[in-house]
Amino acid sequence: MVDGRNEQGYALVSVLLIIVIFSVLSLSFMGQAFSSVKQNQEVEKNTQSVAISEMGVSYYQVAIQNLFEQKKDEVALKVKNNIYNQGDESKVIEFLRSSLETGIKNIPDPPKVDGDSSFKLDKGLNKIKVTSSNNEIKMELSILGTKSGKSTSLHTEMIIYNLSTIKIKSTSVGTPEFEYKEIELKKSDVTDAGCINPLSLEIDKKSKKKSDGTNICSKVFIDEPLTGKIYNVANQNKFAVNNTLYSTIDLTLDGNFNNTQVLDIYSKSLTLGDNFNNGANLNIETKYDLTFSKNVQNLSNSNFYIGGHLIAPGQFDLENDSHVWVRGTKATGDTHTKSRIEKKLRIDATSSMCVNGDLAIEAFNNFNGKLYIKGIVTNLSGQKLEHANITYVTESNQNSFISQCGKTFDSPSSASIDWKDTSNTNINEVTY
Numbered sequence: 001m002v003d004g005r006n007e008q009g010y011a012l013v014s015v016l017l018i019i020v021i022f023s024v025l026s027l028s029f030m031g032q033a034f035s036s037v038k039q040n041q042e043v044e045k046n047t048q049s050v051a052i053s054e055m056g057v058s059y060y061q062v063a064i065q066n067l068f069e070q071k072k073d074e075v076a077l078k079v080k081n082n083i084y085n086q087g088d089e090s091k092v093i094e095f096l097r098s099s100l101e102t103g104i105k106n107i108p109d110p111p112k113v114d115g116d117s118s119f120k121l122d123k124g125l126n127k128i129k130v131t132s133s134n135n136e137i138k139m140e141l142s143i144l145g146t147k148s149g150k151s152t153s154l155h156t157e158m159i160i161y162n163l164s165t166i167k168i169k170s171t172s173v174g175t176p177e178f179e180y181k182e183i184e185l186k187k188s189d190v191t192d193a194g195c196i197n198p199l200s201l202e203i204d205k206k207s208k209k210k211s212d213g214t215n216i217c218s219k220v221f222i223d224e225p226l227t228g229k230i231y232n233v234a235n236q237n238k239f240a241v242n243n244t245l246y247s248t249i250d251l252t253l254d255g256n257f258n259n260t261q262v263l264d265i266y267s268k269s270l271t272l273g274d275n276f277n278n279g280a281n282l283n284i285e286t287k288y289d290l291t292f293s294k295n296v297q298n299l300s301n302s303n304f305y306i307g308g309h310l311i312a313p314g315q316f317d318l319e320n321d322s323h324v325w326v327r328g329t330k331a332t333g334d335t336h337t338k339s340r341i342e343k344k345l346r347i348d349a350t351s352s353m354c355v356n357g358d359l360a361i362e363a364f365n366n367f368n369g370k371l372y373i374k375g376i377v378t379n380l381s382g383q384k385l386e387h388a389n390i391t392y393v394t395e396s397n398q399n400s401f402i403s404q405c406g407k408t409f410d411s412p413s414s415a416s417i418d419w420k421d422t423s424n425t426n427i428n429e430v431t432y
Contacts, residue, residue: 048117049152053145056119057156059110060143064158067103071096072419079168079417086168086415093163097137101130104139119145122153135164165420178327180305180407183266183285185246190221197222201231201245201253222247230254250288269308269335289335292316295343309357310339318351318369325408328357328375342380347371347389354405361385372401374409 075092078084084092105123112118121128122142129140137160144153190196195217220243230252247267254273262281269288276292280300284290288308295314299322304310306326318324326339338358345361347353347369358375360382367389371377374393377385393401398409 048147049145049150050154051145052113052117052119052147053143053152053154055113056110056121056143056145057154059119060104060107060121060141060156061158063107064100064104064139067100067107068096068160071099071103074099076417079415084168084415084417086170088168089166092166092168092417093132093134093137096160096163097130097132100137100139101128104128104130104141116149117145117147119143132163136161137163160422162421166422167418167420168415169418170415178329178407178410179287179307180285180325180327182303182305183244183246183264183283185219185221185244185266187221187223190217190219192217195220197224218243220245222251223249275314306339309336310341310355311336312340313342315343315346315365316341317346317348317365318353319346319348321350323351324353324355325405326353326355326357326359327408328355328359338375340380352404354401354408356408370404372405372408374398 075084075095078095104121105128107121109120110118120143122144127142129138131138131140139158140155141158142153142155144151146152187196198217198220201220222245231254243262244264245266247265247270249267250269251267252271252273253265256274257272257276258278260276260279260282263279264283264285266285268286269290270284270286271291271293273293275294276296278298279302282299282302283305284303285305286307289311290304290306290308291311292314295316296312297315297317298319299317300320302322304324304326306324306328309328310324310326328339338360339355341359341361343362344365345363345367346365347367349368352370352372355371355373355375359371359373359377360380361377362380364385364387367387370389370391371387372391372393376392377387377390379385391401393405393409401409
């Protein structure tokens with residue numbers, strides 16, 4: 001007969017063994033679980049840093065697109081100023097390549113996305129490569145995205161295509177036209193139909209009404225006058241303050257312009273039929289000649305941008321920070337070969353005058369300001385006049401007078417650039 005009490009120890013051992021086995025298995029499973037969690041966290045960090053890097057790619061794509069458009073504007077200006085001419089397309093491509101390479105390196109690092117996320121362009125040695133062929137500019141960049149201490153670098157290529165289609169074209173035979181374009185107004189900007197080609201410019205400042213009782217025109221656009229080219233202004237008491245008068249045709253304003261204030265006028269060519277005295281805060285621009293019929297005196301803070309010639313049969317005074325820019329070249333719409341002031345010219349110490357061609361005057365009167373001229377100043381008999389305040393401008397020194405004379409002495413555009421099918425920057429390839 002077997003004694004059962006002798007088997008009780010074996011049962012205890014079996015139980016303990018089972019407990020040990022399950023404990024080991026549990027620890028193993030827990031270890032694997034913790035390892036999986038850690039791996040998932042690392043994968044998540046990698047995924048997030050990749051997403052941040054891709055955000056950086058989009059950011060720099062836009063920045064480089066803006067840079068490219070800016071450089072295109074610079075090229076157009078160089079073409080306008082005859083720095084690039086027909087046949088210089090390869091120089092344009094090289095300018096774009098080198099400018100983009102420098103510009104990309106100078107793109108500032110963006111602010112952090114959040115507290116522990118950021119991206120930036122890798123500006124290390126040879127990390128930015130910009131190369132060109134006859135038809136494209138390729139930009140190779142590396143964007144470093146960081147999230148929670150984990151970083152991922154993405155390599156991207158951005159390509160500008162179709163550069164071989166760029167063409168610089170010369171203008172047609174004849175003298176290229178020139179405009180200052182200081183005063184601009186589109187016909188679509190004039191919302192009141194009665195202010196487009198109006199029958200009259202009789203506008204009463206006091207009542208704020210036109211003579212027909214309709215509301216004042218703060219903007220007037222003229223491209224086909226209903227009563228001919230002459231508008232009788234009668235007296236400046238009946239012309240509005242804070243007006244812009246824009247005419248794409250030759251225009252005559254036949255009347256008294258005394259005491260005019262805060263008025264902008266643009267016209268293809270413009271004749272003012274009476275005195276122009278005591279004006280303040282005026283801007284007048286013409287594509288071709290500007291002609292006064294009588295005196296111009298006692299001005300304040302007024303500017304004249306003249307694409308052709310200045311013709312003044314009376315006294316002409318520039319006072320109280322007033323300035324004149326005269327293009328002075330013979331063009332299609334000019335009726336005179338040089339600017340002419342038939343009475344005395346006065347320029348006070350706060351004012352100036354820039355003339356691209358010749359200027360004939362009767363004499364100077366209290367000449368304390370500055371006259372910059374790319375031509376000669378003579379009296380009405382043709383004898384050259386000298387004065388300490390006359391500066392004669394030449395091809396070699398004209399850049400020194402940009403701050404005073406702006407575009408007055410620039411060569412008019414003799415060429416233009418056609419970008420044709422040049423595409424915008426495109427992300428062609430992204431590799432990890």
